[in-house]
Amino acid sequence: MTEPGTWDETTAWLPTIHGPVLAVVTTPRQPAGGAVVLCPGGWHGTGTNRNRLLPRLARRLATEGRTVLRMDWHGVGESHGELSRYDLATPFVEEVGAAVDHLAAAGHARVTLVGVCFGANSALAAAPSHVERLDGVALVSFPVPDRVPHREREVSTLGMLRLAADPALLQTVADPSARRLYRRKLRTRWRRSRGQGGGPVEHRRPSGFDPAAMRERLEHLVGAGVPTLMAFGENDPYLHALARHRESFLDALVERSAGLLVLDVHPVDLQGFGTLAAQATAIEVATAWVRTASVATAR
């Protein structure tokens, strides 16, 4: 828990084509660094992310002297506009730009972009338009584009049978949403055992969310000297895609970048930040990167 006495928070409205978008700006009482824009993920009803991941990260960064802006995407939380689905092929570039502009107007000429999940996709898509203002970019649980089967994360069939024998689990059958989940799992297992599919699901890759765009953007950042972090969890479903890209170009780009582009894999399941451990890791990783990036840029 961070100490409220070390920072203040205010709200602001960012103008966008969708209407005003809410930003919350955390300002350190003793500024000692640059500014940071936090780009939220897309599964949660607000820009706070699961279990207020982003307010916690913002306040942690503020205790280290950074001014931090977090926002609700349009149609989400307090922001105006409509949003029915998050499409990785349509990152929210304009909103990231509005956040960078807002901080620039407040006197922060340079910023670090930190994006999580869908927000990482938006941060990377927006970054090339702002390279001259960037201290760094951190992409946490970045949804790597590719057409590959997802890694099966579920428990084994034997493990499932063992769980089913647990009297405590039988209590959950009273819950309709639990029953639906169990029916779906059993149906999938049954189909798979009959050789009727039901295995790992293939991504459909829409245009615009493609490996070529990712490569181009990363090369642009490296070329412009912007320190960039791509952090993953060891159970993230994107690792298969990442492995392919490492072979085809990423490892070479990392080498060529001389430390500017860093790939990190952490021993948690970062995607969706579904556990407290994943959230703690994300906060640590992002905080450390902002610190590192600002030092690197200062040099």
Next chain:
Amino acid sequence: MDRTSRTSHEASFVPGPAGRLFVAIHRPVGPSPQVGVVVCPPVLAEAARNYRREFQLACALAERGHAVARFHPRGAGHSHEAEGVTFTDLVEDAAAVADHLVATTRVTHLVLIGTRLGAMVAAALRGRRHDCGRLVLWQPVTGGDAYLRELHRVRLMTHLRGQTRTGRAQRLDRALAEDHTVEIAGHALDRALHASIEDLDLARLLDPPRGDLLVLEMNGQMQVRSDVRALVEAWRAAGARASAEAVSLDEPWWFGASARADTYEAPTTGIELVARSVGFLTEREAVAT
């Protein structure tokens, strides 16, 4: 200001009983509103799931001349961090927001809306204030013990989905005897909150019946739970106006979109839920069907 709907929407941090609270106020532009609405949100993952519905409800009510306050309780959302938050703390925060709404908009009557555990907060706040009229409850938690059993099931389900790897899930009370918090699908349930809600009973909180009550159940079966029906019957027997209706909104509170797709849905909006609530709160004669 929203120029198309002639309403204003402000979001700010206001002083609360313990630290600053994030509060959003929606109000009509023009004549001063007479009725103020305080929206008491659910807690943990349910708060995010319901967020946009509450936002839409507030916009719709402001368009019809009401002032509406929504807020994040201490330790939740953008509000200041807090540990050991209890049910009483949640009610105190709601009370502070109600005071803020009255002070800033000069409304003379209050209406309370609460969802899930927030319904209990609204019911408890109604018992403290005499300026509260109508009460709307969305899928209310009717018993603290039943709610905690639901949370326990969610915890077991996350085990089944392989999201936690901490061995067999203990019962919540046993786990909380060992630790201050227990993890439920990436959220931390605090021992203090657990202890403060396990004996809560919505019927007791709503006693004595007073004013008008609308309970909206959200499920795909379009059914009203038996305990909610009994609650409504008790209000009617005491001469108060009360009704319970079901709206078709079959969305799990804790488990949302798949994590494994290139596109995923934003939380469902509740057009019917909002429309019925607005209808109830803006009609001159309360429904009593």
